[in-house]
Amino acid sequence: MKTTIEVDLKWYYLDQNNSGGYFIRNETVQEYVLIQAVSPEDAESRANHIVEGYSSYCECCGERWSVWFTERDGTDEPCIYNKPLDEVDPGWYRQNAVLHYFDGTKRFYKFGTGFVPYEQLEDDE
Numbered sequence: 001m002k003t004t005i006e007v008d009l010k011w012y013y014l015d016q017n018n019s020g021g022y023f024i025r026n027e028t029v030q031e032y033v034l035i036q037a038v039s040p041e042d043a044e045s046r047a048n049h050i051v052e053g054y055s056s057y058c059e060c061c062g063e064r065w066s067v068w069f070t071e072r073d074g075t076d077e078p079c080i081y082n083k084p085l086d087e088v089d090p091g092w093y094r095q096n097a098v099l100h101y102f103d104g105t106k107r108f109y110k111f112g113t114g115f116v117p118y119e120q121l122e123d124d125e
């Protein structure tokens with residue numbers, strides 16, 4: 001028997017620590033990684049899968065990723081520190097986010113600009 005349920009998807013974000021003095025930036029991870037998921041547990045499992053392979057870190061600076069979500073972390077819209085992306089000011093070294101949608105789609109966001117194709121993320125550097 002086929003069962004269909006309706007769930008609320010929420011967004012969770014990871015804030016990359018620039019361990020060792022650098023960020024890892026590629027088509028999978030950026031300074032911020034936003035993950036759309038059905039629950040904090042789902043977000044954690046997706047997050048662990050996403051950062052796998054991009055987790056190198058330096059002992060003195062600490063781990064690159066802190067994957068730990070609670071219900072309170074989930075937002076309806078993609079947010080960073082409770083701010084929608086279009087209200088996040090680009091910092092001198094925090095410019096981009098990658099969004100991982102529930103269906104596996106990825107989109108790239110450049111603060112102060114908006115959604116851009118991956119190739120345009122590095123334009124200003």
Ligand SMILES: [Zn+2]
Binds near residue numbers: 020021058059061
């Ligand atoms: Zn260090």
